[in-house]
Amino acid sequence: MEPAEVEFLAEKELVTIAAQFSLDRIHLIGGDLGPFNPGLPVEVPVWLAINLKQRQKCRLIPPEWMDVGKLEEIRDQERKEDTFTPMPSPYYMELTKLLLNYASDNIPRADEIRTLVKDTWDTRMAKLRLSADSFVRQQEVHAKVDNLTLMEINTTRTFLTQALDHMYKLRTNLQPGESSHSQDF
């Protein structure tokens, strides 16, 4: 899975915007949206929010968790715990990136938010690598990893699975070799 695909999935998430135009309810395959009243908050998918924002047709109202205080708490919690903590949104990274790229003027303290989310992300990635490492090192057959988001799984999936395959091959190759070796004796 490409990161772009994950981002595409993330665009289905709903965010609140304050429309700057008037439009009746619109009926889409994915469901009805609207009605749009100027100045009133309405929930729309991210892709629409970004599109409207780019056309200056709306103001974004940042999601509740996109707040410096809350993110600091999350980051600290993430650093404190050894396991993964639940994230405020399953697409927190994608949403942060999308919304901050396109609507940073509507998000107070956008730069700090970017840093905080990046910090959290880094912490989690480090944990992920660490757990992958211990998983391989201890030659476990299964591991339980909760609270991972799709994007996070995506970063490690290809590499980890392939690596495990390789290692498996190596190991299986090694063993018959050994056994044959012993037979030789």
Place this chain on the structure above:
Amino acid sequence: IPATILPFPTKHTIKKENKYFCYYFYCGTFLEQIICPNIWDIRAICLSVQQKCVLTNKFYAGFCCQNGRLITAVSNNTVQIHTFPEGAPDGILTRFTMHVNHVTFSRDGTKVAAGSSDFMIKVVEVTDSSKQKTFRGHDAPVLSLSFDPKDIYLASASCDGSVRVWDIADQTCTTSWLLLQKCNDVINAKSICRLAWQPGTGKLLAVPVDKIVELFRRETWDSQFKLSDASITQPLNVVAWSPCGQFLAAGSVDGNIVVWNVETQQCIERMKHEKKYSICGLAWHPKYKQIAYTDTEGNLGLLENIGDAEKPNDKVASAVAKDYNDLFDGDDDDYLNGDAIEPPSSPKTADNEDDADDVVQPLGHVRRAVIDDDDNSLDIGLIKASSSLLEKEDDADDGVGGLSALPPTSTQQPFYDGPMPTPKQKPFQSGSTPVHLMHRFMVWNSVGIIRCYNDEQDNAIDIEFHDTSVHHATHLPNSLSHTMADLSTEAILLACESTEELASKLHCIHFGSWDANKEWTVDMPKDEEIEAICLGQGWAACATNALLVRVFTVGGVQKEIFSLPGPVVSMAGHGEQLMIVYHRGTGFDGDQCLGVQLMELGRKKKQILHGDPLPLTRRSYLVWVGFSAEGTPCYVDSEGIVRMLNRGLGNTWIPVCNTREHCKGKYDHYWVVGIHENPQQLRCIPCKGARFPPTLPRPAVAILSFKLPYCQVTTEKGQMEEQYWRSVVFHNHMDYLSKNGYEFDENAKNLAVKEQQELLMKLFALSCKLEREFRCVELADLMTQNVVNLAIKYASRSRRLNLAQRLSEMAVEKASELAAAQGDEEEEEDFRSRSSARYSSSATEWGRLPGRNVQQEQEMEDAEETDAYEEAEETPEIEQRMKWIHIPACVSSSQKDPVVPSANVLDTMSKYSKKTSSSSSRAVNKQNPPVIKPLTPKPKTKQVMFAVFLTWFQGGKNKKLNFTTKVTAQENTENRRPKTGFQMWLEENRANILTDNPDLNEAEVIKEGMSRFRMLTSEERMVWTEKARGGRVNDSAEDKKRKRPTAEEDEVKKNQEQKSEDTNVSKKSKPLDQSTNNRLSAFAFKQS
């Protein structure tokens, strides 16, 4: 000059218009700004324990200062030094383990004595805090201290009841008297017992002991004499010597101040605090015969011309106690800006201190002391808002509102304690935040937002439209410093107050103009200030302080001008409507007295509300005035009640929402920005801990729903009643719009009517269930004609004969009213001929009925009732009943030509019911056979109803016929029995029955007949049924229908067959429905 001690409350403000008193005191855990109020030309002022603060235990401080140093004792148990008058911290002098109750300087200012609740007294050198002396001996918290003017002794009073004199040099207790009442803490002490040495020689020590002042002689330490006065009824708190040592003043806990001449021991002055607040500090002027005093409520007062021979002209300008400013400027930072309401009598002279008329005019803000533990301070407004709240609460307790009666009061004059006038609230623009804020909203309405920035870098106005298609966002320099603004879809209106050079201006940016000149400005005449502005469609208006309203066109042509009956509060415009709220008079006890004018400035200029009183919640003021998006006037008061004009009830005001109910916290508010009636939305901004939102971060709009304050809304009945009336109120605007020739959504109106009628029907059903038939009739009275018919049907189905009868009477009346209304238009047409033409089929059926005896019919019904009741009991919930009630309507109307006006309700109702019920009813059919039954007899019931009209017009037998109507209705609906067949059979066989049993009366004849009829085979009965119907209907559908009732007749005996029969019925009902529909559409066609 000795230090004069003037205890103040620990946190408060002193403000005076002239230059001597523009200083603020803050004390508590922090000390922000200390500037000495130079009341006289003394160098020192001392603030000490204040009881109120002791009680709150939060800001607890002693205060004194001399020689450029200020000593404070604060709640962290330390005694701190500050520079004076700057107030910068200068180190900690000493520490205690408990609160410090009193600090005082020695005469030369080199030493400070502090007494604490940990029973200790310390005397510390100011310059070197390591040199301290500790005095142990008291067995309870130390209340007060006093340095001997010769610096040899220190006197102290304590809660243990003792007053001790200490030798400072060797730290021993020289003497001790047990004078006071014992108590365990300062809070519980009746008096703070501020004792004092006679200045100069220190020959006498004055100690307030309960209601007298006891004077002790130095060295001998025996009681010299006692001073008392009859006017003192409460314990004395504090004593103070005049600088000359001749006079002694004492203040009591109930606000009495008494001055004695110590030589003669005569009382020379008595004064009573008008609010009876406890006096906690007294200080003499070093030269003049004046006493300054403070009370525990934080007021500072001045007593003048002490002991003059002539009647003292005592200008006690104390206590603009809890000023009501805050009421209005929950938003207005009065104590920083100094726009407090001045007591009318206080001279604003900026005279020097020698001026005998100079009046100390403090403002009591003690209560603010309680509030700053709020951690979510957004801005000053927050503090203000909460403080005003606190004040209000207190006011509710003591009932003192507004300004105290301030006409100069002499000591003897009785005090006015009647209702206090409320200060008039100031004019405001709806949707604006307070003017003094650097960043503020000038207006936030349904069109857009105007923000004003007024800081060092920038003085500008930002205009933003919710709908960018109206106009793009604009940024204007605010060179004229506009303070008022309004915004509509065609213009921006701004106004500023006059300055010294410039007149007050009205500035309009008419962006909707098609020519190049989009702006115009109008200067007000000299000395006329604009106080409120508003925009309508094609016009702008402003109200000025000359009590004038000036109307302009949006292009700048001056139009109407008229006088207002009182000072304007606010105004609002919408379309042609202009609403002005003004002061009708003076309100009392915290209430405002407002009036409202509503006028239409269109072609037909007229006034709709002629200065009617505007109802407000008690002790509240107006915070928002405007129109709903549909043009109904609304307003909001400070208690969060939203009221709306109810045009349907003689232009009265109805509360539609209480925003405070939605608030989570006590200090949270909703800041209303707009009201929409369709859909019902109250748009507002939630403000946490404040009355209004800050500009940043940008606040988000929330939507509240409306709720009329009906009783018992937790019950189903109350809920529906509320819904019904809310729907009625919120659709009044449609009538208004249609009356005034505006376009409106016809569809929405129909929807509304449908909704209302549905609610009525539900209420009706509920009342039926509760056996409240009278109530049912009352409800039916509110229904439209078509729904009354449904109600009749419902009533008859639920076997409420009496009700059904009354309802049909009502229906007839309604019909006749309707007819009368129609008849006015088309007189020539005879109603009867019309109706009979239309309902000929029903008439034929009806024609047979009159010959029958009502009594008989009744009896027959009774006999049949038993099994019918079973059916009725089986019928489930009201909801389900409602569903099947709709079904006939659905069947009939779906085929009807939509142009039939009377079908409207049914049409719409059926649309609704189709979705909800028709599908489910099918499901219900199978499991619950009785439910399906109403499907088919529908046309009959209708006929019955029409027949009712007919009979009524036939006159004469009216009553009887109505009764039979009811009965047949019941027959039709409850029992699918071949009544007509039975009737015919009975007619023919009556003779037989009578010959068999000649002694039977009519009722028994019927009974007998019935039993006989039942004994007939189904075939025979069918023949009779056919006979009964044969003449009238020939189509196959009717055939089937005939079959069905007979089948059901069997059901009475053969329950086993029921299932198969019922399936038959449901199968057969389809073609039947169609045919019925055909007939009905034919009907409709005839009608139209």
